[in-house]
Amino acid sequence: MIEIHNVQKSFNGNQVLKGITCTFETGKCNLLLGGSGTGKSVLLQCIVGLMQPDIGSITYDGSVFTNNKVQIRQEIRRKIGMLFQGSALFDSMTVYENTEFPLKMLTPEMTKEERRDRVEFCLKRVGLENAGNKMPAEISGGMKKRVGIARAIAPNCTYLFCDEPNSGLDPLTSLKIDELIHEITHEYNITTAIITHDMNSVVEIGDHIIFLHKGQKLWDGNKEEILNAQVPELKEFIFSSSLVRAAKKVDDESEGGLSAITDSTNSQSAGS
Numbered sequence: 001m002i003e004i005h006n007v008q009k010s011f012n013g014n015q016v017l018k019g020i021t022c023t024f025e026t027g028k029c030n031l032l033l034g035g036s037g038t039g040k041s042v043l044l045q046c047i048v049g050l051m052q053p054d055i056g057s058i059t060y061d062g063s064v065f066t067n068n069k070v071q072i073r074q075e076i077r078r079k080i081g082m083l084f085q086g087s088a089l090f091d092s093m094t095v096y097e098n099t100e101f102p103l104k105m106l107t108p109e110m111t112k113e114e115r116r117d118r119v120e121f122c123l124k125r126v127g128l129e130n131a132g133n134k135m136p137a138e139i140s141g142g143m144k145k146r147v148g149i150a151r152a153i154a155p156n157c158t159y160l161f162c163d164e165p166n167s168g169l170d171p172l173t174s175l176k177i178d179e180l181i182h183e184i185t186h187e188y189n190i191t192t193a194i195i196t197h198d199m200n201s202v203v204e205i206g207d208h209i210i211f212l213h214k215g216q217k218l219w220d221g222n223k224e225e226i227l228n229a230q231v232p233e234l235k236e237f238i239f240s241s242s243l244v245r246a247a248k249k250v251d252d253e254s255e256g257g258l259s260a261i262t263d264s265t266n267s268q269s270a271g272s
């Protein structure tokens with residue numbers, strides 16, 4: 001479990017994070033949900049140590065990360081896998097070499113054969129067992145995300161962070177990538193945090209959802225609860241999608257639509 005307590009961050013007097021307190025639960029997909037510019041990426045960068053919060057603390061499974069000794073921070077960072085927005089693969093390396101890269105960096109004690117076994121295992125797990133020799137320019141956006149996931153999990157990560165894993169993908173490919181992240185999270189009991197503004201991801205894989213608005217956490221809960229949340233900013237965010245509005249209408253009329261989508265047993269009206 002990752003515990004975030006009262007994290008604040010300002011840039012030149014502009015307070016972007018106004019005291020965020022939340023937890024990312026182990027073995028779950030924890031979604032950081034919110035509109036553009038609400039501070040999701042800044043929060044993620046504070047959590048993984050790419051930025052220092054001004055105030056507040058971050059604890060990984062009981063180990064304090066903020067302001068701790070370099071060695072302890074490094075030990076935690078070794079357990080972190082990142083899937084970057086746009087995948088951020090090395091263009092001059094093959095799919096195989098991209099996946100092997102963190103193993104060479106983080107686990108120099110591994111032999112070449114051990115690395116090969118691990119890379120082959122990870123590429124197979126993301127459905128790319130035959131793509132090892134391809135260059136990033138030769139593969140689709142969805143395949144690039146899969147390589148990004150294989151590279152993130154290659155060093156056996158305990159924590160996985162994904163910044164907008166669906167950006168630039170069509171809805172069906174997005175769904176497949178969401179499902180893959182969800183499966184891997186549950187299979188290996190990883191604490192996964194996913195930045196998103198995609199309501200499809202919420203209803204598909206939102207084990208735990210944290211809603212951010214203008215640098216504050218306004219709500220958290222799961223995908224069954226979110227459609228009945230009574231926070232005006234969250235309702236506005238959810239129902240800004242005409243598809244969700246239409247499904248909600250069907251739901252209210254037939255007690256079918258959204259309840260069925262979210263597997264919710266609660267057909268109570270959200271009163272939009």
Ligand SMILES: Nc1ncnc2c1ncn2[C@@H]1O[C@H](COP(=O)(O)OP(=O)(O)O)[C@@H](O)[C@H]1O
Nearest residue numbers: 011012016034035036037038039040041042043
């Ligand atoms: N390094 C930075 N310096 C100054 N301002 C920043 C920096 N990074 C982000 N911001 C500002 O913080 C706000 C939140 O950004 P961000 O976390 O990227 O939003 P999002 O929720 O879309 O991921 C934005 O107004 C952005 O301009």
Ligand SMILES: [Mg+2]
Nearest residue numbers: 040041042195
């Ligand atoms: Mg962002």
